Amino acid sequence: MIICIGAGPGDVAYLTMRGAELIRNADVVAGFNAVVDVVQSLIPESAEVVLMGYRDQVEKLDIVAAAHHAGKRCVVVFMGDIHFSGFQYLERVERACGHAVETLPGISSAQILASRAKVCFDETTFITFHRRGDLEPFKRHLVHVLNDGRNAIVIPCPWDAARSFMPRHIAAYLLQQGVAPDHPTEVWENLTRSEAEWHGTLADCADQEFSDMSIMLIRTRAPMASQIEPTHKEGAWQPG
Known part of the structure; x- marks a missing residue:
């Protein structure tokens, strides 16, 4: 198994419960240093951690792909949501593995x-x-x-x-x-x-x-007006 997980915008509190479960049960956890730091408290002591930066990400993802093909449970963590700013990184993961991989969205x-x-x-x-x-x-x-x-x-x-x-x-x-x-x-x-x-x-x-x-x-210079029906009740809350 290999799965890419959106790890939230810098705080483990914004990680989904499913994402946390997958990290706790992983054999290999990989990602950029700053992102792995976010989920460090969830990584089991038995797991191999593969850290990478912009310069060595291709080589390090090859290591993760080899572990995946050897039958290990691999998780690659992304900051935020994979499909907001991480899509090129996802492409690199899939290129290393030679096939499409599962993704779990996170909070961006x-x-x-x-x-x-x-x-x-x-x-x-x-x-x-x-x-x-x-x-x-x-x-x-x-x-x-x-x-x-x-x-x-x-x-x-x-x-x-x-x-x-x-x-x-x-x-x-x-x-x-x-x-x-x-x-x-x-x-x-x-x-x-x-x-x-x-x-x-x-x-x-x-x-x-x-x-x-x-x-x-x-922000736009001309915000869109509310499109819900107006209320005429005295004391009713009004937006803005």
Whole structure:
């Protein structure tokens, strides 16, 4: 057995019960160092732990695949939800194994942010730049999302300086593309830990520095009106 598990956005409390059970019963637990640290308390002493980084992930996944083909119960842990920012990593796991693998979704930072900031996913588009390859199509998509009057939840790209696309870079790019500078903008850091949050406008954000553990919300300038029936009861709660 081999299964890929979304381990939550940095706090084991956000791991699903099924995910915790699979980790407790695994022969091999693998993943990036920071992600394995999140679930360390659940890993049995008998399990082999395979840690990896960006540079050696291919070689380390070959070790996991060999254990899987030898009949061991293998778990590969992902930060957040596999299908939000981990899809390229999932491709690497499947390439190492030579076949499709089972996945168990987890809670993502985008879901936590939507809850903290009270935005509806029906009215919001999620875009991640935390990926390898050409970012330009995703940058253009973000411009269209904002011009269409939708909120945008954005995961930045925090890698080396030549490729980095952090909140200030994102804001500067959008301003260069003619996006209105007064979009209400929020950047949240360490959502499930210290919960540092910044509020301002898109123009303000272009001058701000944030850590790698950041996620960005760019709100529409014209929020959608409530579509539920109005209430006329005296003293009734009103949204907002």
